Amino acid sequence: MDTMRDRFISTTSRLLDEDPRLALVLAEISKDGFQQAQRRHPDRVINVGIREQLLIGAGGGLALTGMRPVMHTFASFLVERPFEQLKLDFGHQGVGGVLVSAGASYDWPAGGFTHMSPGDVALLDTLDGWTVHVPGHPDEAEALLRQAVAGDDLVYVRLSLQSNAAPRPVAAPNGFTTLREGREGVVVAVGPMLDNVLAATEGLDVTVLYATTVRPFDAETLRRAASAARPDVVLVEPYLAGTSTAAANDALATLPHRVLGLGVSRRELRKYGSIDEHLVGHGLDPAGLRLRVTSFLDR
C-alpha cells in the first residue's frame, strides 16, 4: 500500500494538471516525487530550497495574487519553524492556503525529536479559522486533500506513516462518524488512532466516534453521543495529549461531564526505535489505551 505522502504526491501531481489556480511550494522535502510535475508545470511547482520562512511567505504572496498555494515539508519545519509566517502571511493578510505535512509525531523515531512534531495541531489552535484534517488512511488523505485544494480557506492536512488497515468514507462537512454505540462512555478516535482504539475498547459498552477532521470540532455529534451515554469522554489523538480537551469541554458546557485527553506526552521520550515502540512509550498501543480508558471509566 502507498503511504499518505505517496498519495499526496500522486494526487497533487494530477490536481496540478487539472487546476491552473493550484501552485505547490516545496522546501526540498519530497522534491524527487514531484520531478515530473515540476517539468510539466515549472511556474507552479516551486522549490525554494531549505528556506521554511520563505516557503510560507511565498505561499502567502501566491495567495495574494489569487493562486491556491499548497505548502509542504515535514511538520516541524512547516508549522513550528515558520509559525509567525503562518499567523501573519495568511490569517492576518486575509488569504487562504493549504499546508500538507509529513513526519507527524514520530514517523521517523530513529531520527529523534528534531523531526517530531506532536505540538503542530495545538500550535495551529492558537490561530483563527484553520481547518485541520487528520486522515487515518491514504484514501482518506486523498479525499481530504481534494476538498482542501478546491476551497479558499486555511487548511492543514496532517499526513502520517501511521495508518488504519481500512479506509472509512470521508465526505464534507467532515463531522465525526459514529462507529459503535454504548452506554458507559464515549471514546473519540482521531485519524490513525482508530484501529488501536477499536482494539482497546473491544467488549466495552462505549460509543466510539471517529474523527478525520478535528477543526472545526464536531461539537454537535459529541454532545449528542455524550447525552445518550454516560457523559464521560475520552479523546485519543495522535499528537499532543489534551489538544482537543478544551474543544470537547466547550462542546459539553451545558452537560455535567468528565473529559480525559490521551495522546503524545509533552515530555521527550529521548528514545529512537520504531513507531510501535513509541506508541507503547506514550501508552497509545491497544493495551495501554485499554488500561487508561477502563480506569477512567471505572472511577
Place this chain on the structure above:
Amino acid sequence: MTNTTDALIPIHHHPHARPGVERLSRLMGLMTGAEKHSPAATSTLDALWVLYDRVLRVSPETVGDVGRDRFLLSKGHGPMAYYAVLAAKGFLPEELLTGFGSYDSPLGHHPDRTLVPGAEIGSGSLGHGLPLAVGSVLGLRAQGLTEPRVWVLIGDAELDEGSNHEAIGYAGPAGLEQLHTLVIDNSSATYGWPGGIASRFEAAGWSAETVDGRDHEALYAAFTAPHPGRPRAVVARVEPKNA
C-alpha cells in the same frame, strides 16, 4: 519659508525635490498633530512619493486589477508617510488621517491591508514583505502576467531578519525580474552592513544601486533602470535615524 507647518527640511532643501510633496507634510500633520516630523517618520517619504507619483502603474481606479503594479510596505513602522502618499494619490480620503491610531480608524500605527484602501499587505513585524513579494511575483508569473512589477519597501535594520535573506538568496538565482526591493537606509541596523547593503543583493545575483534617498531624480533613475533577467534592489540612503 514662513509657514512652519511645511517644515519638512530634508525634502525642501534638496535641490532635486519636486513640487507636490509639500502637500504630504500637511497630510502627515493631520495624523501626528506635529509641525515637524522626525527623520524616522519621513525617511521613506521621498522614495514613496517618487514611486507613487512617477513609477507605479496603480491608481485608486485600478487597485483591483490583476495587471496592476504592487507596492508592499514591509517596513510597517511609522506608516504616516505611506498614508499621506495614499491620501495624496486618492486611495484613501484625507478625512481618515485625523483618526490615525484611534479605535474606529482603519489607519493603525502598523497598516492592515484589510482596512486600508490600496494597501497590498498588512505589516508591522519585520521580514514578511520580501517573502510575500517573492510569492506575488511567482503568482503573477504562473498566471502569465509578466508586465506587473512588484515593489517592496524594507528598512536597513529590517534586513537583519533571516527571512529576508532567504528571499534574497532565492530571488536572484530564480531570476525574478519583476521583483524590486527598495531599502531605506537610515543607518539604523546595530551592526551595519560592512561592504554596503547593495553588495549583499549583488552577491545573490540581483541588480543593485545605491542612491541619495532625498534626490527625486536619482531615485527615479534608479527605479526605472533596466535589469533584464534579474531582480532589482535600490538602496536609498537618508539621514541616520539617530542623527
